[in-house]
Amino acid sequence: MFSISNILALQAIFWGCTALYFSSDHQRTFTQSMPKALGNTLFVATIVLAAFLLGMQYNAWAMIFSTITMIIFNLALVTFTGAHENRPLRLLTYGTGVNVVLALIGGVYVA
Incomplete structure (x- = not known):
């Protein structure tokens, strides 16, 4: 089930x-x-926000696993996309689109 959070x-x-x-x-x-x-401050603040949002729906272990998995995925996505795409708007659009699709098809439920 898809959720705004x-x-x-x-x-x-x-x-x-x-x-x-x-x-x-x-x-x-x-x-x-x-x-x-x-x-670094923005990274830590957004990870804490994401952990709080995921923690409202899942138990602690599922929240931790999902957060770590998505951090690894997004760091790889941003690094590989940024190496080939020099326009920041396209980089942000690709990442936003991939993460919205991942949330809609249930990518958070892997834990």
């Missing part, structure tokens, strides 16, 4: 991973990376 949780994880990627010195999307402190 699932979409919000997956989007929060994606945006946090994107902030972490944009604060890296190795990113090629922007000429200058965002400050590391800002990227």
